[in-house]
Amino acid sequence: MSYDIITNPDAVKISLSQLHLSTNNQEKLEQLIDEFSYLSLLRKYDLSVTNKVLFHGASGCGKTATAKAIAKRLHKKIITLDLSEFISSKLGETSKNISLSFKKAARENAVLFIDEFDSLGKLRDYDTKDSGEMKRVVNTLLQLIDHIPSNILLICATNFMKVIDQALLRRFEIKLSFELPTSHELDIYYDELLSRFPKNLQDIERTYHISYAEAKDIAENQVKKEIIFKEKSKEKIHENKLAYN
Numbered sequence: 431m432s433y434d435i436i437t438n439p440d441a442v443k444i445s446l447s448q449l450h451l452s453t454n455n456q457e458k459l460e461q462l463i464d465e466f467s468y469l470s471l472l473r474k475y476d477l478s479v480t481n482k483v484l485f486h487g488a489s490g491c492g493k494t495a496t497a498k499a500i501a502k503r504l505h506k507k508i509i510t511l512d513l514s515e516f517i518s519s520k521l522g523e524t525s526k527n528i529s530l531s532f533k534k535a536a537r538e539n540a541v542l543f544i545d546e547f548d549s550l551g552k553l554r555d556y557d558t559k560d561s562g563e564m565k566r567v568v569n570t571l572l573q574l575i576d577h578i579p580s581n582i583l584l585i586c587a588t589n590f591m592k593v594i595d596q597a598l599l600r601r602f603e604i605k606l607s608f609e610l611p612t613s614h615e616l617d618i619y620y621d622e623l624l625s626r627f628p629k630n631l632q633d634i635e636r637t638y639h640i641s642y643a644e645a646k647d648i649a650e651n652q653v654k655k656e657i658i659f660k661e662k663s664k665e666k667i668h669e670n671k672l673a674y675n
Contacts, residue, residue, distance in 0.1 A: 434510060434534070435511070437498065439505050444499055446502070450618070450642060462483065466504055483583070483604045483605075486588050486589070486605060490643030506541050508543055509543065513549035514549045528571060532578065543587070572598065610640065610641055623650070631657065634656075
């Protein structure tokens with residue numbers, strides 16, 4: 431049974447340039463992509479590439495979309511596993527399953543994206559009956575990260591970085607924060623979302639202090655509601671005309 435999903439780069443619809451990233455994140459990611467693009471050149475100088483990255487911050491602010499867009503830019507497959515669903519009820523199988531995903535990423539020369547990373551990295555009460563097994567799972571993950579091949583880009587994502595074990599956090603060379611957008615950033619995003627619709631559908635009530643994903647849902651739901659309302663009104667007028675005739 432497979433616990434992860436492989437996505438080809440041509441199946442990813444959004445590109446890195448279409449994402450609303452902070453200036454710091456843009457710069458760090460461009461450097462990361464450049465290193466992978468010139469991997470062979472850097473090897474000639476005995477230089478290693480940065481290939482262990484942690485995305486952290488608010489839900490719905492683009493962590494998953496960014497990971498997929500990076501894979502697309504690098505023309506690599508992306509292997510995605512969600513640790514919250516991945517951890518087996520039989521803990522003895524968890525280390526094996528995680529190891530298989532790392533091996534698959536190496537074989538496919540892929541980006542390995544681990545979402546809900548805190549599911550394994552949380553500080554735990556090791557007095558529980560599963561304490562020994564959980565220690566082994568975390569140790570397996572530490573070893574896999576330490577020995578990850580240079581051709582694999584590992585991206586992990588979490589909404590709760592503070593609960594991740596420091597031993598795991600220290601493994602990541604880059605940690606990028608994904609924060610809720612400002613009102614100005616959301617206005618730019620709303621304008622972009624609504625630009626594909628006729629002017630009469632662009633006048634919506636805008637909500638702020640939310641994520642990009644929430645803003646998209648709010649905007650599109652209002653547009654859909656208005657489109658359906660207008661169509662129902664047309665149908666009603668047509669019915670009335672038929673009845674009058």
